[in-house]
Amino acid sequence: MTAGLTLDSVTVRARGRTLLDGVSLHVAPGEFVAIVGPNGAGKTTLLRVALGLLRPDSGHARVEGHDVAGLAPRERAARLAWLPQRLETAEPITALEQVVAARYRFPESRRASETAAQRALAEVGAQDFAPRPVTELSGGERQRVAMAGLLAQETPWVLLDEPANFLDPAQQMELYTRMGQLWRAGRGLLCVTHDVNVLTHVRVPGTRAPRVVGLAQGRVAFDADYDAPDLGEHLGALFGVRMHSTSVDGHRIFVGLPQHGGTR
Numbered sequence: 001m002t003a004g005l006t007l008d009s010v011t012v013r014a015r016g017r018t019l020l021d022g023v024s025l026h027v028a029p030g031e032f033v034a035i036v037g038p039n040g041a042g043k044t045t046l047l048r049v050a051l052g053l054l055r056p057d058s059g060h061a062r063v064e065g066h067d068v069a070g071l072a073p074r075e076r077a078a079r080l081a082w083l084p085q086r087l088e089t090a091e092p093i094t095a096l097e098q099v100v101a102a103r104y105r106f107p108e109s110r111r112a113s114e115t116a117a118q119r120a121l122a123e124v125g126a127q128d129f130a131p132r133p134v135t136e137l138s139g140g141e142r143q144r145v146a147m148a149g150l151l152a153q154e155t156p157w158v159l160l161d162e163p164a165n166f167l168d169p170a171q172q173m174e175l176y177t178r179m180g181q182l183w184r185a186g187r188g189l190l191c192v193t194h195d196v197n198v199l200t201h202v203r204v205p206g207t208r209a210p211r212v213v214g215l216a217q218g219r220v221a222f223d224a225d226y227d228a229p230d231l232g233e234h235l236g237a238l239f240g241v242r243m244h245s246t247s248v249d250g251h252r253i254f255v256g257l258p259q260h261g262g263t264r
Helices: 043-050 073-077 095-101 110-123 139-153 169-184 196-201 231-239
Strands: 005-014 017-027 032-036 058-063 080-083 157-161 188-192 211-216 219-225 242-248 251-257
Touching: 005 043, 017 043, 017 058, 017 219, 032 043, 032 169, 032 196, 043 058, 043 157, 043 188, 073 080, 080 139, 095 110, 095 139, 110 139, 139 169, 157 169, 169 188, 169 196, 196 251, 211 231, 219 231, 231 242, 231 251
Parallel strands: 032 188, 032 211, 080 157, 157 188
Antiparallel strands: 005 017, 005 058, 211 219, 242 251
């Protein structure tokens, strides 16, 4: 398959451990795929391989038919945008400068880069942060600026690793709503998350559901739509809890309960 983002029989080993074991995954253009699983399941490793930041011991990662690891930096930046768990910036550059840096792949003037960066900051409601050093922004403000960088990079694919880890509930809702807007605009998204319920903010009720892929001990445990009747069973088996599915205001959510007979 030339279209899409594909991991083909990917295996990664490090320090005597197998982090990924023959993982195959295809994300079609314009699709939203969430990766869930317990700590140590290999989720971040999977993203690093997909981004070309880590070469697998066997197998391949391809985007639009190209081996990701073989792409030049500008070519990779033209296809894949990346938001890690926490974006650390030691230098006190301004929010505007950080978003401008996301435009480095474009052969354009500084003025054009700044105009695009200002537009991206305004889209996420962060235009007032433009002159402020990012080192002085709160965690939520930094993530908003980072999202502006993803917009400014203008890639068909966006990869995110626990992007709401340090955000309060309102900020999490805002971030995942923005991700849903990117998805509906035609971007392909691959997102690692511990909390499957945040996916309720990605979609508009009545529209297509994101895919949920469970990862356990470096292997794919399941691959199902968010609306699948047996998703709760899959999640419960993955995390070792009873998972109850319910609906609130048209949104499906999951509640973890102790296993019958006591706690884990």
